[in-house]
Amino acid sequence: MKKVISALVLLLVVVSSGLVFANRANKKETAKKSNSKPLTAAEMQAAKKEWEAAPAGINFKNWQLSPQGKKVLAGAAKIRKHTGAFTNMEAVVTSLSLPPGSRLGFGVMVKINGDDYILSFGPENAHEFAQLHNLKVNDRIIIKSRSVSYAPKYAYAIVRGDYVEQNSKTIYKRPPFKGGC
Secondary structure, three states: OHHHHHHHHHHHHHHHHHHHHHHHHHHHHHHHHHHHOOOOHHHHHHHHHHHHHOHHHHHHHHHHHOHHHHHHHHHHHHHHHHHHHOOOEEEEEEEOOOOOOOOOEEEEEEEEOOEEEEEEEEOOOOOOOOOHHHOOOOOEEEEEOOOEEOOOOOOOEEEEOOEEEEOOEEEEEOOOOOOOO
16 A cells, blocks of 8 residues: 555656646746747836836936936937937047946047037047047047937946047947847
8 A cells, every 4th residue: 555655646746747847948048039029018018107106217317307318318319410410520538438337338528519428439449440549638529429328327428439530530439240130
């Protein structure tokens, strides 16, 4: 009788572990499938609402309503027309270093139409940025960018440096992305 019971218990353990393993594999496949399909507008709206209710979303909303946030957002809005059309913007270099604690890689501070911006180029790459290292404070440059962003951590809008020209000479042009769409 003990042999029959132990055989049944062993059979039960084997079957249940097989079911658990199969269920686990099925969940992984479902997760992979759900990540690959784009979210619907309703799902995106629900995710946004959920984030806005989280502490990070509340802090961001508070920053947007603060005087500093309004100033940064107004600066970003001023040049959005130029970034959307990828047109020339005249800038003056105001500082050769970024604000303390910034983690944007290599960049400089510039003034465009009376407002200060961070001109960010990304992770430091010595040979790619060689001519940019020759810039001096008060140098006049022409910038073209495809994007402007902002973050509560920074007191300035962040302009991505895609193209920089000085004295009618191109001193930087962002290389095209590899392997993308």
